[in-house]
Amino acid sequence: MVNPWGEFKRDVCRALEAALSKLGWQPPRPLEETLAEPPDPKLGDLASTICFDLAKSLHKSPTWLMAELSKALEPAGLIARVEVVGNYLNFFVDVQKLTELTLRAVEEADEEYGHLKVSRGKAVIEHTSVNPTKPLHIGHGRNAVIGDTMARILRALGYEVEVQNYIDDMGRQVAETLLANQLIKRKPRAKFDHVLGLIYADMHRRVRQEAELEARVREILAELERGKGRWVTMAKRLTQRCVKANLETTDRLGVSYDLLVWESDIARSGMLDETLERLKAINRVVEGTGDRAGTLILRLADFGIEDKVLVRSDGTAVYTARDIAYQLWKFGQTKSGLRFKLHSKRPDGTKTYTTAQRGKSVAKFGRAGKVINVVGAEQRFPQQVVSTALRALGLERESQNSYHLAYEHVWLPSGRFSGRKGTWVGFSVDDVVEEAVARAHTVVKEHAPKATERFWRKAAEFVGVGAVRYSLLSTSPEKKIVFKWEEALNFDRNSGPAIQYSHARACSILRKAKRRGGKHPIDVFKLPEERRLVKLLSKFPEVVREAGEKLQPYLPALYAAELALGFNKFYEVAPVIEAETPQLCAARLRLVNCVRITLRNALDLMGIAAPERM
RNA sequence: GGGCCCGUAGUCUAGCCUGGAUAGGACACAAGCCUGCGGAGCUUGCGGCUCGGGUUCAAAUCCCGACGGGCCCGCCA
Numbered sequence: 001m002v003n004p005w006g007e008f009k010r011d012v013c014r015a016l017e018a019a020l021s022k023l024g025w026q027p028p029r030p031l032e033e034t035l036a037e038p039p040d041p042k043l044g045d046l047a048s049t050i051c052f053d054l055a056k057s058l059h060k061s062p063t064w065l066m067a068e069l070s071k072a073l074e075p076a077g078l079i080a081r082v083e084v085v086g087n088y089l090n091f092f093v094d095v096q097k098l099t100e101l102t103l104r105a106v107e108e109a110d111e112e113y114g115h116l117k118v119s120r121g122k123a124v125i126e127h128t129s130v131n132p133t134k135p136l137h138i139g140h141g142r143n144a145v146i147g148d149t150m151a152r153i154l155r156a157l158g159y160e161v162e163v164q165n166y167i168d169d170m171g172r173q174v175a176e177t178l179l180a181n182q183l184i185k186r187k188p189r190a191k192f193d194h195v196l197g198l199i200y201a202d203m204h205r206r207v208r209q210e211a212e213l214e215a216r217v218r219e220i221l222a223e224l225e226r227g228k229g230r231w232v233t234m235a236k237r238l239t240q241r242c243v244k245a246n247l248e249t250t251d252r253l254g255v256s257y258d259l260l261v262w263e264s265d266i267a268r269s270g271m272l273d274e275t276l277e278r279l280k281a282i283n284r285v286v287e288g289t290g291d292r293a294g295t296l297i298l299r300l301a302d303f304g305i306e307d308k309v310l311v312r313s314d315g316t317a318v319y320t321a322r323d324i325a326y327q328l329w330k331f332g333q334t335k336s337g338l339r340f341k342l343h344s345k346r347p348d349g350t351k352t353y354t355t356a357q358r359g360k361s362v363a364k365f366g367r368a369g370k371v372i373n374v375v376g377a378e379q380r381f382p383q384q385v386v387s388t389a390l391r392a393l394g395l396e397r398e399s400q401n402s403y404h405l406a407y408e409h410v411w412l413p414s415g416r417f418s419g420r421k422g423t424w425v426g427f428s429v430d431d432v433v434e435e436a437v438a439r440a441h442t443v444v445k446e447h448a449p450k451a452t453e454r455f456w457r458k459a460a461e462f463v464g465v466g467a468v469r470y471s472l473l474s475t476s477p478e479k480k481i482v483f484k485w486e487e488a489l490n491f492d493r494n495s496g497p498a499i500q501y502s503h504a505r506a507c508s509i510l511r512k513a514k515r516r517g518g519k520h521p522i523d524v525f526k527l528p529e530e531r532r533l534v535k536l537l538s539k540f541p542e543v544v545r546e547a548g549e550k551l552q553p554y555l556p557a558l559y560a561a562e563l564a565l566g567f568n569k570f571y572e573v574a575p576v577i578e579a580e581t582p583q584l585c586a587a588r589l590r591l592v593n594c595v596r597i598t599l600r601n602a603l604d605l606m607g608i609a610a611p612e613r614m
Numbered sequence: 615g616g617g618c619c620c621g622u623a624g625u626c627u628a629g630c631c632u633g634g635a636u637a638g639g640a641c642a643c644a645a646g647c648c649u650g651c652g653g654a655g656c657u658u659g660c661g662g663c664u665c666g667g668g669u670u671c672a673a674a675u676c677c678c679g680a681c682g683g684g685c686c687c688g689c690c691a
Contacts, residue, residue, distance in 0.1 A: 033632050049634055312689040378685050494640040501654050509651050572656045
């Protein structure tokens with residue numbers, strides 16, 4: 001798969017390497033690290049600051065080194081020429097070669113452009129993983145969008161990706177919700193997950209005040225732990241219904257799952273005991289003493305990690321214990337297995353499976369080479385315990401391939417979200433998407449007054465969803481987001497809809513052009529706006545690669561906004577259909593088509609629709 | 615007490631990992647383009663690296679110390 005900008009970088013490195021060896025100088029560090037983009041394209045397309053490094057290692061003046069090095073450099077491949085400015089070595093890309101290479105790469109690869117297929121491994125991504133007792137609020141939305149986008153990026157890079165959604169159907173929240181469901185007769189009328197969220201908040205307040213209710217919650221919890229009895233049956237029914245409602249929400253966002261993993265199925269699989277036995281066998285798990293008597297403690301002090309209780313004195317396991325076992329299973333490193341059956345189908349055609357007691361035991365799930373857990377940043381410590389436990393078990397490779405994609409939470413202007421206090425009301429993903437779509441409906445109608453209601457509805461849906469997804473994705477995950485309606489509903493320049501709009505505009509030009517194709521000289525593009533676009537297009541595969549390697553799913557969002565902006569500027573100064581010559585027209589049509597393809601591919605990576613009209 | 619993350623114009627944000635030339639973009643505000651292949655547009659202006667020290671030829675970036683915000687260090691969930 002062609003990676004035009006990557007090739008230019010490689011050519012620069014090769015030229016540098018050749019020049020250095022000609023002079024008999026050792027490269028002081030990887031050559032790629034000395035490359036940077038000059039602040040002004042007039043200075044060049046890539047700059048190397050290598051002479052500063054050489055000055056240190058060879059004890060010569062940078063100016064002298066630059067003179068020698070530039071004499072020894074021979075431009076080759078995509079390099080047009082090299083200039084020395086100050087102590088910078090500035091490489092200019094051969095615009096014509098880059099243009100031809102890029103346009104051809106985009107046209108030929110089409111929907112595959114940017115898909116580098118650098119890996120053949122399997123990656124498991126766990127995301128969403130919301131307690132099955134409430135609706136998703138916008139913070140859960142951030143998790144789901146980050147995870148879903150990451151999955152799309154890794155697929156583009158050639159990974160076989162399996163998305164798992166972990167469902168804790170045995171936690172205290174389930175117990176309290178079951179009690180609420182039984183005791184609260186007058187239930188609010190709403191979508192099932194919303195009903196549960198509301199009655200849970202109500203019940204939680206009462207449980208804290210009434211000791212008798214607290215005792216009943218504990219009874220229920222104990223029964224869920226034992227896995228037998230009517231509460232277990234009721235829990236199953238209630239959580240199933242809730243998950244179904246949650247999936248309606250994520251379906252609307254365009255988020256898909258390959259597998260739902262239920263805590264109760266993991267609990268009955270025996271993999272927890274198996275994991276504890278293995279850790280005991282290497283003396284990593286010991287019995288607690290003093291005020292921790294009766295517990296089992298994981299010792300990782302020699303890895304610089306504090307002791308962690310895995311099993312409580314009442315014999316129940318803490319979350320981290322289950323997380324270790326689950327992580328081992330994701331890597332195919334447990335003897336105990338799970339059983340699966342088909343759960344449902346997503347609108348995009350994905351078949352979602354679920355773990356199940358009476359399912360089939362099939363080998364296709366788990367067995368990953370790389371595991372990414374999209375989990376809140378506050379869980380850094382337990383996530384570190386998990387990967388270190390793998391290392392302690394001698395699974396060095398698995399430990400190194402365990403990634404915690406940590407993200408900070410979404411806050412309300414008034415503070416944190418709280419399921420217990422019910423502060424999510426009005427800020428559920430359902431509410432926000434509904435509002436965004438309603439707002440989009442008004443805007444779409446203004447812009448296409450002659451269209452049909454059917455068109456407005458359809459357009460409003462992908463514009464609204466696009467705005468929400470983009471706003472959740474575009475901030476880098478380690479930054480806290482304070483939810484503001486004007487940002488979630490942003491249709492301005494830096495937004496999902498703005499990118500969709502640029503795409504639709506490109507489509508419109510291509511539609512109006514009577515004929516495509518036709519020959520043109522390779523040096524047609526004279527305008528800086530044209531050249532800038534070509535350069536941007538050539539960088540897309542590099543963006544996808546970096547996003548995958550560094551687990552930074554927001555990079556395609558930033559890139560797409562930049563490309564859309566670059567296209568708008570081109571559009572303003574460069575008539576396409578009415579271009580001065582037929583050759584220029586043909587060339588610009590090619591360029592517009594390549595922008596269209598790349599914008600669409602970038603939107604695809606973000607799970608945002610790329611409409612031809614809006 | 616120990617540790618982790620964040621701090622960039624009035625607001626939001628990129629750059630920090632891998633130090634490099636004039637810190638990139640959006641919103642808001644002000645002025646302009648005046649309907650052109652879709653104005654959800656373009657152009658211009660305004661304004662910024664929390665503070666103090668250190669390392670370096672060079673610091674938004676690395677190190678130390680403050681300050682502000684958040685989080686973790688539970689047999690909680």
